[in-house]
Amino acid sequence: MSGSTPVVDANRTRNRIFVAAGTIVIVATYLYLILAQPAELAEGGLGTSALIALAGYLIGAGLIAAGAIHRLPTATLSLIPIAIVLNIAVGQLTAVLGLPLYLDSIGTVLVGVLAGPAAGAVTGALTNVIWGLTIGPIALPFAVTAVVIGVLAGYAARWGMFRRFYLAPVAGFVTGIVAALVSAPIAAFIFGGATGAGTGAIVAAFQAWGNSLLASTTLQGLLSDPLDKAITFTIVVIILFALPSRLRGRFPFVRQYNVFGKVAPVAPAEPAAPAEPEAPKA
Amino acid sequence: MTTLYLERASAVHRLNPVTKLVALLAIIAIVFAVPQWWVPLGIVVFVVVPAAVLARVGGRLLRLFLILLLPLLVVLFIVQGFFFPDGTTVLWQWGPARLTVEGLVFSLTIGSRLSALVLGSLVFVLTTHPARLMTSLTQAGMSAKIAYVISASLQIIPAFQERARSILLAQQARGLEIAGGPLRRARALLPLIAPLVLGMITDVDERSTAMEARAFGATPRPTSLTVVDDPLSERIGRWLLAATAAAVIVLVVVGVIA
Incomplete structure (x- = not known):
């Protein structure tokens, strides 16, 4: 906007407001769709739920991405395009290998773990934009799911879920549950449960057992997403543990929150012999 | 592209x-x-x-x-x-x-x-x-950082796919099996992804140094070389x-x- 001032603090407040507003919009959209939906479907139509799902989620994801990208230093910004391409390349490779998984968020999780929730959110949102420009616009409504995955990966890293090898899949499983819940209204109200042949069959089965449309897409998501994200997080933790700690230690977020648990104790435990001078805080 | x-x-x-x-x-x-x-x-x-x-x-x-x-x-x-x-x-x-x-x-x-x-x-x-x-979009007020990430991603895709293909061939030459059951194919993914990510993270440092040396992000609204009518x-x-x-x-x- 033309009204942006060069004062850093003003922009910071504005960005915080963007992120907070985006989060509120996404949560409000989800709650509205869950609470108001049964009444509307009983009247025999979709009502405004499809428009609210699409607009609320896209605006929320856009606000979070716009607010978050300004916080990122250049080193993180130059990591994001490569992570986006990694998402798309591995996602396609998985499809070529014929695996019954998506594995299209490895880059998003990687950036979230190395550079924090804000970077993860931007990677997720822009991955779906690039996906829309290169392969087809079907993935675009699901941008909010990618944002949620990136943010949760960042917080999981901050809370120490990547310090132990076995904690990462647990964090991935939980992320998958949240991702499934958030994306269920999109699958239900925008795609009518038909996001693919396999998923469509599962949705049809749940509906035949007497579940509502939204309940069926939620259950379908809960079948596939937690497993997919647990595997994704496992792949990411294997890759990151295989990296030399010199490379991992380059990221300020990793040092600040002691993401891998092994690097930082060097400084407080052996104050007599610091390996390298502490980087100034941003 | x-x-x-x-x-x-x-x-x-x-x-x-x-x-x-x-x-x-x-x-x-x-x-x-x-x-x-x-x-x-x-x-x-x-x-x-x-x-x-x-x-x-x-x-x-x-x-x-x-x-x-x-x-x-x-x-x-x-x-x-x-x-x-x-x-x-x-x-x-x-x-x-x-x-x-x-x-x-x-x-x-x-x-x-x-x-x-x-x-x-x-x-x-x-x-x-x-x-x-x-x-x-930048002219209309969008952040130049968003424009950079999207444009850079689109330009990296061909080079990245080329790198992924050569890693696949190199690992197959070393006896990596990509045929077989789902579990075996899943195990084949890791030797492909690990070298990709390693290369990617080593690239990042050079790239960001180059960008900062050219004052990326220093001007809030830089002059555009091409102007869209x-x-x-x-x-x-x-x-x-x-x-x-x-x-x-x-x-x-x-x-x-x-």
Whole structure:
């Protein structure tokens, strides 16, 4: 906007407001769709739920991405395009290998773990934009799911879920549950449960057992997403543990929150012999 | 570039990308607001397809429709036509599958909306060069950082795919099996991804040093090398489109269109 001032603090407040507003919009959209939906479907139509799902989620994801990208230093910004391409390349490779998984968020999780929730959110949102420009616009409504995955990966890293090898899949499983819940209204109200042949069959089965449309897409998501994200997080933790700690230690977020648990104790435990001078805080 | 963009000389291509984006968003808002299934279908037939034909990308649009959209529509009609939870007027029944009028109307509504959304976006992507889109959006006030990330990703894709392919060949030459059961194929993924990521993280340092040396992000609004035309008529058109979409949504919410 033309009204942006060069004062850093003003922009910071504005960005915080963007992120907070985006989060509120996404949560409000989800709650509205869950609470108001049964009444509307009983009247025999979709009502405004499809428009609210699409607009609320896209605006929320856009606000979070716009607010978050300004916080990122250049080193993180130059990591994001490569992570986006990694998402798309591995996602396609998985499809070529014929695996019954998506594995299209490895880059998003990687950036979230190395550079924090804000970077993860931007990677997720822009991955779906690039996906829309290169392969087809079907993935675009699901941008909010990618944002949620990136943010949760960042917080999981901050809370120490990547310090132990076995904690990462647990964090991935939980992320998958949240991702499934958030994306269920999109699958239900925008795609009518038909996001693919396999998923469509599962949705049809749940509906035949007497579940509502939204309940069926939620259950379908809960079948596939937690497993997919647990595997994704496992792949990411294997890759990151295989990296030399010199490379991992380059990221300020990793040092600040002691993401891998092994690097930082060097400084407080052996104050007599610091390996390298502490980087100034941003 | 591996985007869907097709180079053609047409009026649709020459439009300011922001105008096309506003038109696309207006179409999507209208299509998802109005409950009648024939409105989205009408927009596809009388707006989206003529625009594609005018831009001479009709053939490609048809092919993408067959690859991307048609399978989804078929699944949609099977899932919701036969298994719609709230269907009461049963036309035909076989076991758990019940063909209902409500289910068919529901799939028609979702299907026509989805068609408008996907085909409209495809015409936008087919006729808008990503670089031109980024330039015009930056001119309209979007952060240069977003433009950088999107443009850089699009430029890296071919190089990255090439690298992935050579890693795959190198690992196969060392005896990596990519055929076999799902578990074996899953195990094949890791030796492919690990070298990719290692290379990627070592690249990042050089890239960011180069960018900072060229003062990336130092100027809030840098001068653009290329300027995308934005005539007054298009600016007025954008406001009219936005106003139309807003009016339709208001009419739906108030209950005039129901």
